[in-house]
Amino acid sequence: MRFQGLLQLRRCAAASCASRHLNTIVTAAATRRLASSATALPDFTQKSDHVQRGNYATLNDKDVAHFEQLLGQNHVLTEDLDGYNICFLKRIRGNSKLVLKPGSTAEVAAILRHCNERKLAVVPQGGNTGLVGGSVPICDEIVLSLQRLNKVLSVDEVTGIAVVEAGCILENFDHRAKEAGLTVPLDLGAKASCHIGGNVSTNAGGVRVVRYGNLHGSVLGVEAVLANGQVLDLMSDFKKDNTGYHMKHLFIGSEGTLGVVTKLSMLCPHASKSVNVAFIGLNSFADVLKTFVNAKRNLGEILSSCEMIDERAFQTAMGQYKFLNAPIAGYPFYMLIETSGSNGDHDQEKINQFIGDGMERGEILDGTVTGDPGKVQEIWKIREMVPLALIEKSFCFKYDISLPLRDFYSIVDVMRERCGPLATVVCGYGHLGDSNLHLNVSCEKFNDEIYKRVEPFVYEYTSKLKGSISAEHGIGFLKKDYLHYSKNPVAINWMRDMKKMFDPNGILNPYKVLN
Numbered sequence: 331m332r333f334q335g336l337l338q339l340r341r342c343a344a345a346s347c348a349s350r351h352l353n354t355i356v357t358a359a360a361t362r363r364l365a366s367s368a369t370a371l372p373d374f375t376q377k378s379d380h381v382q383r384g385n386y387a388t389l390n391d392k393d394v395a396h397f398e399q400l401l402g403q404n405h406v407l408t409e410d411l412d413g414y415n416i417c418f419l420k421r422i423r424g425n426s427k428l429v430l431k432p433g434s435t436a437e438v439a440a441i442l443r444h445c446n447e448r449k450l451a452v453v454p455q456g457g458n459t460g461l462v463g464g465s466v467p468i469c470d471e472i473v474l475s476l477q478r479l480n481k482v483l484s485v486d487e488v489t490g491i492a493v494v495e496a497g498c499i500l501e502n503f504d505h506r507a508k509e510a511g512l513t514v515p516l517d518l519g520a521k522a523s524c525h526i527g528g529n530v531s532t533n534a535g536g537v538r539v540v541r542y543g544n545l546h547g548s549v550l551g552v553e554a555v556l557a558n559g560q561v562l563d564l565m566s567d568f569k570k571d572n573t574g575y576h577m578k579h580l581f582i583g584s585e586g587t588l589g590v591v592t593k594l595s596m597l598c599p600h601a602s603k604s605v606n607v608a609f610i611g612l613n614s615f616a617d618v619l620k621t622f623v624n625a626k627r628n629l630g631e632i633l634s635s636c637e638m639i640d641e642r643a644f645q646t647a648m649g650q651y652k653f654l655n656a657p658i659a660g661y662p663f664y665m666l667i668e669t670s671g672s673n674g675d676h677d678q679e680k681i682n683q684f685i686g687d688g689m690e691r692g693e694i695l696d697g698t699v700t701g702d703p704g705k706v707q708e709i710w711k712i713r714e715m716v717p718l719a720l721i722e723k724s725f726c727f728k729y730d731i732s733l734p735l736r737d738f739y740s741i742v743d744v745m746r747e748r749c750g751p752l753a754t755v756v757c758g759y760g761h762l763g764d765s766n767l768h769l770n771v772s773c774e775k776f777n778d779e780i781y782k783r784v785e786p787f788v789y790e791y792t793s794k795l796k797g798s799i800s801a802e803h804g805i806g807f808l809k810k811d812y813l814h815y816s817k818n819p820v821a822i823n824w825m826r827d828m829k830k831m832f833d834p835n836g837i838l839n840p841y842k843v844l845n
């Protein structure tokens with residue numbers, strides 16, 4: 331390797347190459363354990379947050395019998411509903427008495443028609459990995475789970491267009507796309523559990539936005555069932571379609587408040603032949619920024635991800651999960667830079683040159699570059715386990731903000747100062763390439779004192795910098811009181827009017843997004 335001596339560039343020191351399969355099991359198991367652990371169940375949110383129940387009907391035996399007839403008894407659950415009632419962060423707990431699992435668009439339509447006529451409130455639920463309390467009931471809403479709508483309906487190897495049902499787990503969809511030589515242009519740590527319909531409904535970002543853009547570009551068509559049971563077919567098999575209003579966008583990121591997404595078509599790029607990952611250590615955030623600019627300048631067309639992890643986030647993950655193998659340690663900042671291209675030699679030369687130049691200038695202190703698929707996965711695992719490590723043994727306030735890059739990291743230091751010893755960890759990591767910081771504040775358990783130090787300060791701070799209070803996770807229940815920090819009153823009023831038009835009885839995901 332050209333710069334090996336000069337740069338002390340290490341090959342990945344990890345002893346074993348955990349296979350993709352093993353990685354999936356690790357993430358899925360951690361996600362499930364966290365989601366289902368019975369320790370410290372939160373209080374019912376309606377009570378703890380003094381939520382005034384909307385003017386909805388109350389479920390009765392006749393409703394349940396109606397649904398049983400419609401879906402079959404096996405797909406109507408009335409017991410052991412904690413997993414559906416409690417959010418991933420164990421912050422929100424609803425008190426739904428009914429979970430429905432339709433197996434077709436027609437069944438979703440029939441459910442909503444009945445709920446709308448009866449004025450029964452409904453919360454659509456995908457993988458329940460959302461981080462803003464959007465996917466669980468707040469009071470006694472019926473949970474409409476998309477789990478059974480899980481098929482990949484078609485994958486066109488020529489155009490790259492795939493049609494998939496909303497309840498398909500993202501990773502399963504990606505496996506199917508890979509069989510056709512394609513890749514799903516969306517990748518996130520919750521991929522083993524989240525649904526593609528949940529992803530679309532939250533306009534999920536993840537680690538590849540820097541390359542493929544967000545879902546407003548990749549989703550070509552959507553089928554959604556409206557509150558009154560009408561099926562709105564906005565499916566399209568083409569990249570270009572300028573006929574009328576682009577209504578599909580309303581369902582991308584509206585968090586189940588305007589309709590239930592049942593199917594979608596997505597443009598999947600052809601999978602790259604060569605993927606390289608660099609994991610590098612840096613001394614300061616100023617060096618992180620310089621390295622990012624250089625990555626854009628010098629890796630340009632092959633850059634597929636640019637993530638940052640600060641020391642505390644890194645240490646929390648490493649301390650929590652002994653199976654993680656970090657090739658380097660002991661730096662204030664880390665970056666994970668991925669390239670995906672079509673010419674292995676060319677790509678490797680470019681990334682080596684990029685690291686070499688950064689090291690020569692003293693901006694990069696040490697690092698590893700690997701193109702070995704197992705080792706690439708091992709390095710990604712470090713990044714993917716950070717959000718889970720922070721909630722494994724503690725309560726965590728999670729913020730997902732867009733900030734101008736010049737001010738990207740300062741809020742972490744400010745927050746550390748504000749929280750002092752009340753917090754066990756205050757750290758920052760995230761999608762540097764998209765100006766999207768994940769600020770996490772962990773403490774032993776939820777308490778009002780630290781909560782008040784963090785909120786609404788974090789939103790005021792973000793708003794002053796003209797950032798976004800939600801870069802990718804959405805508004806859900808947890809941020810609805812703060813929407814005005816990122817949207818002006820005129821925009822919010824239009825949102826309200828649109829909600830009324832699509833869902834006059836307000837049965838779809840009440841208490842979320844708008845207050």
Ligand code: FAD
Pocket residue numbers: 418453454455456457458459460461464465466476496497517518519520523524525526527528529530531532533534535536537585586587589590591592717718802803806839842
């Ligand atoms: P759910 O959590 O079930 O639902 C989310 C919202 O969408 C709710 O409002 C729900 O009502 C609505 N909804 C779900 N399905 C439908 C449907 N079919 N029709 C209408 N509405 C629906 N998010 C990111 O953006 N980027 C990341 O990098 C990222 N990483 C994560 C890593 C971890 C470890 C975890 C736990 C979460 C992460 N998330 C991330 C958040 C979360 O995974 C995403 O928001 C994801 O898109 C949610 O999908 P889901 O199927 O779990 O949806």
Ligand code: 2HG
Pocket residue numbers: 461519536714717718728729730760761768769770
């Ligand atoms: C990520 O990028 C997710 O890992 C989760 O968006 C971030 O938990 C978080 O704060």
Ligand code: ZN
Pocket residue numbers: 535536760761768802
């Ligand atoms: Zn993220």
